[in-house]
Amino acid sequence: MVKEKFLISLILGLSIIGLLTLYLAISLINPIEIKIKDIKEPMTGNLVKITGKIESFKKSNTGNIYLNVSDDTGGITVPLIGNLGKTFSDITKGERVDIVGIITEYKDTLEVLPRSEKDVVIG
Numbered sequence: 001m002v003k004e005k006f007l008i009s010l011i012l013g014l015s016i017i018g019l020l021t022l023y024l025a026i027s028l029i030n031p032i033e034i035k036i037k038d039i040k041e042p043m044t045g046n047l048v049k050i051t052g053k054i055e056s057f058k059k060s061n062t063g064n065i066y067l068n069v070s071d072d073t074g075g076i077t078v079p080l081i082g083n084l085g086k087t088f089s090d091i092t093k094g095e096r097v098d099i100v101g102i103i104t105e106y107k108d109t110l111e112v113l114p115r116s117e118k119d120v121v122i123g
Contacts, residue, residue: 031100037073039103039110049100050076050112054093054122065089069097069112077111080120087117097122 031049039048052071059065065085067078078099080088100119101112114120 035073036069036071036076039076039112041105041110043103044105044110046103047100048103048112049098051096051098054091054095054097056093057091059085059089063089065091067091067097069099077109078120079106079111079113081113084114084117084120088120088122091122095122 029047031047033049033051036050036052039050050069050071052069052075054067055070055075056068057065063085064082065080065088067080068075069078070076078097078101098121099112099114101114104111104113
């Protein structure tokens with residue numbers, strides 16, 4: 001009985017340490033700075049940073065905003081979904097933007113999807 005309690009405590013402790021280690025590792029991952037033309041389908045799931053200009057944007061009736069961001073090499077869509085759309089509802093065309101996000105594919109089109117407000121810097 002004492003051995004079982006010890007083993008359960010040990011396993012629980014090691015599990016918590018493992019989860020904390022994973023959390024720290026994920027939060028310390030630095031994005032790859034990349035030009036838009038270099039974003040390709042095999043990179044889906046990678047964390048990247050792009051810098052460009054807001055060429056245009058669309059606001060949906062649900063509050064989402066779809067930015068068309070370009071640099072000197074090409075353009076890509078950056079969806080601001082949910083609270084991100086509400087947070088950045090006052091954007092304007094032509095503003096400089098730094099985006100950190102995950103490369104995703106939606107309807108056969110690559111996008112850079114920000115994870116939170118701190119992944120979008122306008123100005």
